[in-house]
Every structure is written in structure tokens, then in C-alpha cells.
Amino acid sequence: MSSKKQHLYNPKTTEYEFLGPIGAFLMITTLPSLMYLLHLGCQPEGCPSSALVNQLSNPQNFVQFFSIENIHSLFDLQASIAYVGYLSYLVLAWYLIPGRWVEGTQLRDGRKLKYKENGFRSMLLTLSIIGCTILFKGHEPLLFIYDHFIGLMTCSIIVSFSIAIYVYLVSFQKGKLLALGGNSGNIIYDFMIGRELNPRIGSFDIKYFIELRPGITGWTIINIAMAAKQYHDLGYVTIGMILVMIFQGWYCIDSVYNEPAVLTTMDITTDGFGWMLSFGNITWLSFLYPLQARYLALKPNHLSWLEIAIIISLQTIGYTIFRGANNEKNAFRNNPDDPKLKDLKYITTESGSKLIVSSWWGKARHINYLGDWIMSWAWCLPCGFNDIFPYFYVVYFAVLLIHRELRDEEKCKKKYKKDWDRYCNLVKYKIIPGIY
Template identity: 50%
Template sequence: MNPPTTHYEFFGPPGALLVTLTVPAFSYALFFGCNDANGCLPYFTSEPILAAVTDLNWWASLWDTQAALIYLAWYAFCVLSWVILPGDWVEGTTLRDGGKKKYKINAFSTFLLALGITSGIILNYGPESFTILYEKWVGFLTASILMSVVQALYVYAFSFRSGALLALGGNSGNFIYDFFIGRELNPSIGSFDIKSFNELRPGLILWVLINISMACEQAVRRGGLANVTDSMWLVLAFQFWYVADGLYNEPALFTTMDITTDGFGFMLAVGDLVWVPFTYSLQARYLAFHPVELGTVRTLAIIGVNLFGYWIFRTANNEKNEFRNGKNPKNLKFMETKRGTKLLTSGWWGLSQHPNYLGDLVMAFAWSLPTLFDTPITYFYVCYFTVLLMHRQRRDDEACQQKYGDDWNKYKKLVPYRIFPYIY
């Protein structure tokens, strides 16, 4: 049931160690390289970096007790909301042992509750009451990294209990690699599934709250909420909609590779709790100290780009979900495999193997456009996201090759493009 892992990803233990160390380091670097003091146009020299990392006081400055306690309270709020708020229980896909996990669906309700409390604070006490996420950014970042490390160590140790179902890719026997990639497939505490909880709640909702805090910081600097720039409103609206859409469609998560295939280790923990909220909010943080006025024409153009990406993303996913549920209202073409399953070969899924990724990338580009082109750093997200999705597509290709064999080769002749039609 738990065969040893024979195939490494990320170039094995050395690559896993490198990513484990560089993701937190790069998260800090994005702050120190793009902030109010340098205007997001830093002059890179080694002297100040070496001076900082060799100074114990600099390391101590990364810790903020108040920020850590607030972050812990935030995480506890998300857990209590999962427990208290009503929600349906849905079954996931069939596991290797023949069982199915059940997941409680109330991420969207948690989101609405968090927004309600946040709105109440701002309306009653003004925007200056919610700038703390901007003011104590480094402290919150440190707290989230610590939470990621603690969770990854806990689930790794807990995975050695009798009867644990391990991830096929996380049972190598090497501590560094298994700690990073995730040893157990579905670590849980009773009915509380740690992996799916972290995927949608603490980091994803915090991303929106951080954006709101950045808008409040800009409002304080510019004399009130009425003076928040159109560029900031666009970033808030785009990313709010993206998060709300993901949370509202929570059941779709349980068919993704993160849930069905990957174990839960440091890779997913730091991705969910650190990378998503603290790097995806880069545009809003930049606009907090570098306001940009777009005007009507540029605003409408950027909205058009985002809507185009969302249309691709949502219609492609709808085609797939309807087909998986036995519906085919568009009479899309498909090929049957020896396994008895069917693969779409027309519609969006005939243009590329992952048209939903294409929509994601168009939206990611639209999120950076409100910052205009005064700095390349605010376009880091779309560049990183392109690399991430290309890597994920490669992983999916390998998994499907093992799953379908020769049928997958036939499919790739029918749908040769991976993400970008006629390009890649």
C-alpha cells in the first residue's frame, strides 16, 4: 500500500533543501527589495546585505511578538470557523486503499465572516485601524514561516504512525526530501483535514485581508478612503473576485493534484501560508506607497484583459466539470481510453491540454498592469506563475503517461499544445 518512492522531483534532496531555504529567504527579499524606502527600485549591492545578515540585531528585528500573536489568533479563527460554521460534507476521490475522505465545505462562509468583521472595524474606527498588516509586514511574514515549519515537522513525525496512507512521491526514506514534498497523503486530526484546510482558508483569505490593509494604508496617506486610487481598486477587485470564486467553488479543489496526489509537507505548507498571501499581494503593497492614477481608458483596458482571462478560466473549467459529471451540452469531441475513461479533444480542451492555466496567466498579467511599468518587480508574480504552471503541467504529463500509457501518446497527437495554443 505504501511503496517506496523511486522517482525524485526538484532534483532530489539537494533541490528540496534549496527550495526549503530559498522560499522564505525570497519572501523576505521581496519586502526588502521593494518597499517605501527604495520605491521598489533597489540598487543591488552585496555590502548592505552582508552587513544585515551578519548582524544579530537584524535577525532579531524579523521577530515581532504582537504580530505573531495576531497571526496565531487569525489561524485559530479559521479553525474555529471550520468547526462552528455550518457546511455540507462531500466525498473526495477514491484513495488507494479504497476509502474516500469527507471534507467540510464552509470556506466561503469563513471568508464572509472575516470580511464582515474587517468591514466593521474599518467603518467604526477608520482606515487607520486596519493598517497593521502593512506596518508589521515582516513580523507577520516571520510568524507564517514559523507556522509552516511547525506544521511540516508535525505531519512528518505523525506520518510514521501505524496505518498512515503515504503519498507515492513522499516515501523516499530521505528526511530532507520527505519533509519537503510531504510524506503522508492526507494528514488529519479526526475529521479535520490539514491539507485541504490550509489550501483554502488561512493563506487565501489572508491574501484579501492584506490587500484591504494596503488600501487602508494608501487611504491614510492620501486623506481618506475616497482618495484611494483606481489602480488599487482594480487590484482589490481582481484578486478579491479570484479568491471568492475559488472559495465558492470549494468542492472543485478535491480533484486537484495537490489533494489527490501530493503529500502535505513543507512545500504545500509554506506555499499555502507564506507564498500565497505575502507574495501574491505584492501589487497592492507597492500601490500603498506608490499610488498610480490610471484614468478611464487604461482602467477599462485592464478590466477587459482580466475579464478575458477569467472567461477562458471559467468556461474551460465548466466544460471539464460538466464532462466529468456525465454532461456534454456542447457536444464536445472526446477519445476513449483503455481504462474506460474519456479525454476531451475539442472546445477549450482541444486548443491546449491546460486552457485553464492560460486563463490564469492572462488574469495574473492583468493584476500587474495597474502598477504600470515603473518597476519590473511587480511583474514577478506573473513570471513566477508561468514557471509554476509549466512545471505543474510537466508533472501532470508524467502522471497521465503512467496512467494512460499509449493512449496518452495518442491524446497528445490530437491536442499537442501544453498551455499556449499554437505556441507551447
């Protein structure tokens, strides 16, 4: 890419998100600490545990909580070796497992990158290995994950930072296509938000791989391990744990089964790949999202038949909205002339883009977010109401989805200009039909 084209395709970022460099610094420093707070603070005696409350409320103990000894205890050599081995296995699976190559959306420079689609087969292989392990060795090998959970999480944080540093440094090489929002010139902000749009090593797309592989697969494995821990302690697995495993496991398998759908999301088409997506998909997704399963391994909860019926109903409603809307949007983006979509109504913008104004997307502009949030309740309710920590996910997810909706609305406003106002007049609600 010539210097003239480089300037044309990579304009300077003039507007910040996430409160700019200050927000970026706070995210980088506080979110890893929050991970430790949630998991170290959740113990059999309570979530938060009485020990944590005592340490954080007493100034002397608070300083001791961050002592060198305590920090050193977060590192685990065995866990680090296991986690690096796990990531190596996923990369090897990407290379060796057959899969079809699919095209992504057209980039600003006119290119369409190709992506290897074999995530579902990789997940099936992983589940088969786990199944064979349980069949021939029993559930005990899975207890390693529970026993070394903090060490595994620490290694994942180190890996996520290392990858973020790598992609930040290589983004300064000539010919790189940068994200429109990641070229501000501020090191902290660009490192967090991501400079390069599609960092690659040959045909291996780092962002696409990390978007669905380490986090989604890790989440699934950890849930299974937590169920093994509960079985080890109780001699059986509770209905609540089974529901969490089924709901979240289905979500993970569904994600990799519909792997090409991620190519039309903001993460792939718009956002650069930096610390936010690296940490978010490697650590946050793998180790925060199994919070309910880990809670139930520590504190089993027994559900009534009414509670079970309510939880299953919420999951069914949420998934129907989430998957139905996402499949409809993805099919329309790939082929708006598909006869199966003939009943969909849409408007055509000046740029030539088509915006759906009927069916799921006629009810709300981000109707899929509503389905996602309803499912989050079904994942947390099996934990009961004795503790606060298991419901962190519901609150966090609501904030995340609203913030994502605001980001998307702002970008669409800039992209479609007056056509976006016309679209909003036709589809009046943002997430919840009739309310918001």
C-alpha cells in the same frame, strides 16, 4: 492497514522531482529569504530600494545585512499573537459554520474521504467582520497589518514549518496512506514534497483546510489593509488599487465559492502534504501574492483610461478561460453523463478514465493555465513600469505553470500509457493554442 497492504499501497518512491534532495534543500532555505528580499527591498524610493542595492553590492554591508540584529528585527510579538489568533479564528470557523460534506475522489486503497465545504461562508463572515470594523472604527485598525507586515510574515513562516514538521512525523504512524512521490526515504526531500497524502486530525483534513483557508483569506485581508494604508496617506484610493482589489478579491472569493473543485486537483489527489504545500499556501500565497497591493500602498500609480480598458480586458479574457475550463472539467469529472455536457467529446482510456477532447479542453491540454497567466498580467499592470519587483509574480507564475504542466504530463503519461499518446494527437497544444 496491514503490513502487506501497507507495502502494496505505499511503494517506495524511486524518482525525484524538483532536482531531488538538493532542489528540496534549496527551496526550503531560499524561498523564505526571497520573501524578505521582495518586501524589505521594496521601499518608497524604489523596488528594489537603493539601500538594498547598496547593501547587497558591498561585501561588508552584505554580511551586515544578515546580522543578528537585523534577523531579530524580523520577529514581532504583537504580530505573532495576531497571526496565531487569525489561524485560530479560521479553524474555529471551520468547526462552527454549517456546511455540507462532499466526497473526494477514490483513493488507492478504495476509500473516499469526506470534506466539509464552508469556505465561502467563512469568507463572507470574515469580510463582514472587516466591514463592521471599518464602519464603526474606521480604517485605522487595518493599518496594523501594514505596520506589522514583516512580523506577520515571519510568524506565518514559523507556523508553516511547524505544521510541515508535524505532518512529517505523524506520517510514520501505522495505517497512513502515503503519496506515491513522497516515500523516497530521504528526510529532506520527503519533508519538502510531503509523505502522507491526506493528513487528518479526526475529520479535520489539514491539507484541504490549508489549501484554501489561511492563504486565500489572508491574501484578501492584506489587500484590503493595503488599500486602507493608501487611503490613510492620500485621502483616497487610486483606480489601480481598486482594480487589483477587485480582480484578486474576485479570484479569492471565486476560489472558496467553488471550493469542491479543489478536490479534483493534483494538490489533493496526488501530492503529499509537506513543507511545499504548507509554506506555499500559508506564507507564499498570503504574503507574496499581495505584492502588487503593497507596492501601490508604497508607490501609488495613476492610470489612463486606455490603460484601464486594457487591464480590464485582460482580466475578463483570462478569467473567462480559467473559470470556464475549470468548471467544465470539474463538472465532467463529477458526472460525465450530465445532460448539460452532452456535446462534449472524449476518449475512454483502458483504465476507464475519460479525457475531454473538445470545447475548452480540445484547444489545449492545460488551457486553464493560460487563463491564469493572462490574469496575472492584469494584476501587475496597474503598478506601471517604474519598478521590477511588482512583475516578479508574472515571471514566477509562468515558470510555475510550465513546471506544473510538465509534472502533470509526466504523470498522465505513466497513468494512461498509449492512451495519452492518442490523446495528445487529438489535443496537440499544451497551454497556448497554436503556439505551445
